[in-house]
Amino acid sequence: xxxxxxxxxxxxxxxxxxxxxxxxxxxxxxxxxxxxxxxxxxxxxxxxxxxxxxxxxxxxxxxxxxxxxxxxxxxxxxxxxxxxxxxxxxxxxxxxxxxxxxxxxxxxxxxxxxxxxxxxxxxxxxxxxxxxxxxxxxxxxxxxxxxxxxxxxxxxxxxxxxxxxxxxxxxxxxxxxxxxxxxxxxxxxxxxxxxxxxxxxxxxxxxxxxxxxxxxxxxxxxxxxxxxxxxxxxxxxxxxxxxxxxxxxxxxxxxxxxxxxxxxxxxxxxxxxxxxxx
Amino acid sequence: xxxxxxxxxxxxxxxxxxxxxxxxxxxxxxxxxxxxxxxxxxxxxxxxxxxxxxxxxxxxxxxxxxxxxxxxxxxxxxxxxxxxxxxxxxxxxxxxxxxxxxxxxxxxxxxxxxxxxxxxxxxxxxxxxxxxxxxxxxxxxxxxxxxxxxxxxxxxxx
Numbered sequence: 001x002x003x004x005x006x007x008x009x010x011x012x013x014x015x016x017x018x019x020x021x022x023x024x025x026x027x028x029x030x031x032x033x034x035x036x037x038x039x040x041x042x043x044x045x046x047x048x049x050x051x052x053x054x055x056x057x058x059x060x061x062x063x064x065x066x067x068x069x070x071x072x073x074x075x076x077x078x079x080x081x082x083x084x085x086x087x088x089x090x091x092x093x094x095x096x097x098x099x100x101x102x103x104x105x106x107x108x109x110x111x112x113x114x115x116x117x118x119x120x121x122x123x124x125x126x127x128x129x130x131x132x133x134x135x136x137x138x139x140x141x142x143x144x145x146x147x148x149x150x151x152x153x154x155x156x157x158x159x160x161x162x163x164x165x166x167x168x169x170x171x172x173x174x175x176x177x178x179x180x181x182x183x184x185x186x187x188x189x190x191x192x193x194x195x196x197x198x199x200x201x202x203x204x205x206x207x208x209x210x211x212x213x214x215x216x217x218x219x220x221x222x223x224x225x226x227x228x229x230x231x232x233x234x235x236x237x238x239x240x241x242x243x244x245x246x247x248x249x250x251x252x253x254x255x256x257x258x259x260x261x262x263x264x265x266x267x268x269x270x271x272x273x274x275x276x277x278x
Numbered sequence: 279x280x281x282x283x284x285x286x287x288x289x290x291x292x293x294x295x296x297x298x299x300x301x302x303x304x305x306x307x308x309x310x311x312x313x314x315x316x317x318x319x320x321x322x323x324x325x326x327x328x329x330x331x332x333x334x335x336x337x338x339x340x341x342x343x344x345x346x347x348x349x350x351x352x353x354x355x356x357x358x359x360x361x362x363x364x365x366x367x368x369x370x371x372x373x374x375x376x377x378x379x380x381x382x383x384x385x386x387x388x389x390x391x392x393x394x395x396x397x398x399x400x401x402x403x404x405x406x407x408x409x410x411x412x413x414x415x416x417x418x419x420x421x422x423x424x425x426x427x428x429x430x431x432x433x434x435x436x
Contacts, residue, residue, distance in 0.1 A: 061296060124286050139281040146289050146342045200290040206317075206339050 004086040005044045009059050011079040012037035017064045018072045020190040021118035033106050040099050045164050062201045065122045070115040121194040131244040140239040145193050152186035153202035161210040174268045219269040230258045292345050294352040298335045305394025306412040307387040314340035316391040330359040344384040351388045367393050383417040
């Protein structure tokens with residue numbers, strides 16, 4: 001099961017990166033497939049917890065730099081085949097059957113997908129289509145996108161881990177919303193990175209970050225981090241404001257979304273403290 | 279950070295990022311101010327000239343600048359002798375005053391993690407169960423250069 005979890009984690013990210021690269025009608029299909037693979041990942045994780053199997057979120061680096069979409073899709077199909085083989089030894093036959101059925105369909109669709117040139121996602125030109133940015137604003141945006149795309153991936157993994165290990169429906173509702181919010185941000189930033197020619201897979205998250213032992217401490221620090229993220233958005237909004245009204249308003253929008261995350265985390269903190277510390 | 283093509287390459291494809299499952303030694307560089315840290319894993323081979331770094335990997339709990347520093351320094355350190363490794367560490371620590379504070383703290387964290395990993399290896403030749411060494415950094419990435427963090431404490435098994 002451990003290998004199955006790792007491979008599913010890797011192919012989920014590979015599919016997500018393929019979605020970022022694509023600039024055609026393929027994009028939405030690839031996004032949907034990546035969402036399905038993330039769900040597979042959570043089901044396999046749950047099976048491991050049920051069977052008391054130790055696991056973590058370690059994985060290999062995922063090479064994604066390709067010229068054409070078909071190149072990464074060939075890799076993805078190969079990896080889906082490997083997962084399908086791994087499923088044969090999985091103890092939960094119903095789960096295996098469900099995942100295998102999804103894989104069969106995805107392989108078929110990917111195999112027929114119209115090819116496209118995706119080289120522009122990696123050419124490092126760092127210009128945003130239709131938005132002339134100064135060197136200073138370009139550098140600020142570059143650093144922001146690398147920092148925050150990783151951060152959103154990190155948050156998805158942390159909230160997912162917390163959710164997988166919690167039986168508290170109230171907390172899980174909040175974790176689920178925060179996961180969805182982080183997915184939205186990750187998708188926005190990943191698309192921007194591809195448009196600027198700097199698409200990259202977020203680095204592996206260290207287990208110390210998601211294997212949270214003190215939930216109160218984690219939520220308290222998380223609120224501070226969200227406040228810091230708001231400041232980063234504000235700074236970036238100011239940096240790009242002179243050059244692009246469109247980007248300024250996008251980063252103000254992201255900044256305001258952080259308010260909602262903060263209120264959810266405060267809500268979770270109050271609930272958790274009440275439940276666990278009287 | 280001044281962003282050039284080389285830096286972007288390290289951001290997009292950080293070299294040697296991850297865990298070495300069969301490492302001979304590990305070391306940690308830690309920023310006591312904010313809890314950020316770098317962990318370095320070494321695979322070491324001995325020859326007639328002494329130990330050399332056959333393979334190296336790192337993981338970071340930190341920012342993009344730390345990852346870039348880790349990518350650059352571990353690339354330099356891969357395949358070199360411990361003696362040359364000490365030179366890389368000394369060179370890195372020697373240039374910290376000439377770079378912006380946030381970059382200095384990140385580079386120092388990687389350099390002291392490499393030092394900690396090499397020192398852990400040396401200690402493990404005497405005691406195979408010797409714990410992972412942690413060195414704390416002196417630079418602070420958030421405040422004035424004059425404001426120093428804790429003394430450079432050796433904190434074993436942290």
